[in-house]
Structures are given as structure tokens and as C-alpha cells.
Amino acid sequence: MVVDDHPMWRDAVERDLEAAGFSVVGVAADGGEAVARFGACRPQVVVLDLQIPAPSGVEVTETVLRQDPSARVLILSASGEQADVLAAVKAGATGYLVKSASREELIDAVRRVARGDTVFTPGLAGLVLGEFRRLSDPAADDGLPQLTERETEVLKMVAKGMSYKQIAERLVLSHRTIQNHVQNTLRKLQMHNRVELTRWAIEQGLDDDDE
Incomplete structure (x- = not known):
């Protein structure tokens, strides 16, 4: 599932993932949609922006992992701020990429997170x-x-x-x-x-x- 409040970015990520062979089972534009749709489609991996309309990406991470502890959350955010990275990890995210990552880095990160790896943007x-x-x-x-x-x-x-x-x-x-x-x-x-x-x-x- 891809969660981002910018339609062009969300659509691009969805296209890239599907072209790489992933099945995108849901998309959402805000935290409320993300939580509701997560329960309906039960994705294995959630590619999630932190800065989305409430509830925040950190809150969404905590909520969906309470619903399904086996799910994986990969944060894809414009922010590389220390507080954001630590808050996401504490919430249970197992990956964190900044949006300057390449398409190949994103696809590799989704694959690795799906396997249970912890993946971070270098640095x-x-x-x-x-x-x-x-x-x-x-x-x-x-x-x-x-x-x-x-x-x-x-x-x-x-x-x-x-x-x-x-x-x-x-x-x-x-x-x-x-x-x-x-x-x-x-x-x-x-x-x-x-x-x-x-x-x-x-x-x-x-x-x-x-x-």
C-alpha cells in the first residue's frame, strides 16, 4: 500500500512498484484513509510518507502494526530530520528512505523490508x-x-x-x-x-x- 498526500508522487511510486512486479493493493492520501484501507486490504508492506494529513505517518505506523504486527512499514519522506527518523523507528518502521532516493533504491528497499530487513538511507x-x-x-x-x-x-x-x-x-x-x-x-x-x-x-x- 502506498500512502502519500501528493497525487503525482503517489501515482509515480505506485507505477514504479507495479512495473517492478509488486502488487499495489491500496493507496491512501491521508492517515485516516491509510488506517481504514489497511484493514481492508492487509498489505504486506506499507510505503508511507510521514508528513500526511492527520493522523501522522508515525501514528499510522503505530496503528497498523497494532492491527497486524507482521506487516512492514517503509517510510518514504522528504524529511531527513533526526527527530523524524527516530520517531518512525520507535513507532515500528523497519525502513526509512528520503525522497531523493532513486527508483532502484526504492524497489530494493521494498524487497528487503518485505523480507524483514531493516533498511535506511545511508547516513x-x-x-x-x-x-x-x-x-x-x-x-x-x-x-x-x-x-x-x-x-x-x-x-x-x-x-x-x-x-x-x-x-x-x-x-x-x-x-x-x-x-x-x-x-x-x-x-x-x-x-x-x-x-x-x-x-x-x-x-x-x-x-x-x-x-
């Missing part, structure tokens, strides 16, 4: 990884669950754009194990205070990892 992943790092830092003992060494290792690879399949091959683990590591860490991230998290992320910058 934005560093923001999320930065918060994962903070959670895994024993010095930041503020009652939050800590990340394991394996979770941190996997998430560094995710932030560099590697697919779950590539990570599984590199670490000699199953695709399911990699997916579980990422989902466990996303759940840990979602437990954190959003305002404090966003302030910290802005102070740290997107990605200072030069590995």
Missing part, C-alpha cells in the same frame, strides 16, 4: 546506530536495557547498509537469528524517552563512526 542509519551505541555503553547506566556485543556488531553492519543475508553470511548465523537481534534492539530503543533521545541524537550528530 540516517548512523543516527539510529548512535542511539544503539549509547544504549550499549555501560557508562550510560540509566536503567535502560543494555545491548549485547552481538547486537551492537549486527547493528553496525545494518547501519553500513548490509542486508540480513550478507550479515548472516559474514557472522555464520541464520537470517532469522540476525532478524531477532535487530528486532530485540529496536524494542530496547522504543523503551527510551523520545525527547531525551532526540536531544542526545542532535548533540551527537548523525554518524561519527569512521570504521
